[in-house]
Amino acid sequence: MSLRPDLAVIAANVAKGSRVLDIGCGDGALMAALRDEKQVDARGLELDAGDVASAVGRGLSVVQGDADVDLAGYPDQSFDYAILSQTLQTTRAPDVVLEHLLRIGRRAFVSFPNFAHWRVRASLLWGGRMPVTRLLPVAWYATPNIHHVTVDDFRALVKERGITVEGAWFLSGDKRTSDLMANLLAEHAVFLLRR
Template sequence: MTLRPDLAIIAANVATGSRILDVGCGDGALMAALRDERGCDARGLEIDPANVAAAVARGLSVIQGDADTDLADYPDGGFDYAILSQTLQTTMRPDWVLDQLLRIGARAFVSFPNFAHWRVRASLLWGGRMPVTRLLPVAWYATPNIHHVTIDDFRALVAERGLTVEGQWFLAGDKRRSALAANFAAEHAVFLLRK
């Protein structure tokens, strides 16, 4: 199975045999890869009932729930990794969700689309409209994205929270980019964090 590029980065950097909570797990593609290829005990939380059904059909342990409210129900330190992939910008309180991820897991992977990418900037500057791109494929009024986060915004939140960045990866299209000018050149970011 071929994973989305950000998920492939996460899968390649999770320790074998780890306990995983994938928050906003979608159809469970990452969880299945971690279970089958890394021997991980992967659990999931997903808001969309169709995705929950698809993940359960893969034999995965996924419950329907909302990151904005249900993370509070998980015990401290219950997982080695908490994963939040392309979900941070859809939450009501991204700062609270980040705190919960690192309360629940020893480490957290967080990936998100970078709203400071040059194409987004150009669309706003020259067209005066919110962009529609491959990673942001729907119009502003139909998007689940309620917080338009940039790489530099996320770095500032991480610093404000006193968190340690153990790894960071940047993507333009499906290719990796260097950290140099990532806020301008990367469409997508993946961070590995710990307290």
């Protein structure tokens, strides 16, 4: 099974045999890959009941929950990695969720769509409307995205909070793009963080 490009980056960089909490795990595709390929002890938290059922059907340990309210109950440093893939922009308080990730996990992976990508900018400039793209496939009124984060916004947040960036991957489709021009050229970003 082929993973979404940001999930493939995360999977390639999670240490074998580690403990992982995947927040917003969807149907459990990443968790299943980590379990099967790297013998990872993976747990998941997912808001959508249908995705929880799919993940549990794969034999995964996933509970239904909301990142905005349920992360507070997890003990400090209880996982090697806390993962938040394509979910940060859907949370009500992304900065608080990020703090919980770094409290719960020794390291945290965060991936998100880059709302400063050139296609998004062009759509706004030439069409005057919120874009519908491959990575942002629904109209503005139906999107779960409530915070439109850019690569540079996220870099500023982690710097302001004194968070260390151990790794960063910027993707256009399934290919890496320049770190220097990431805010313009990357469709999505993946960061590996620690305190």
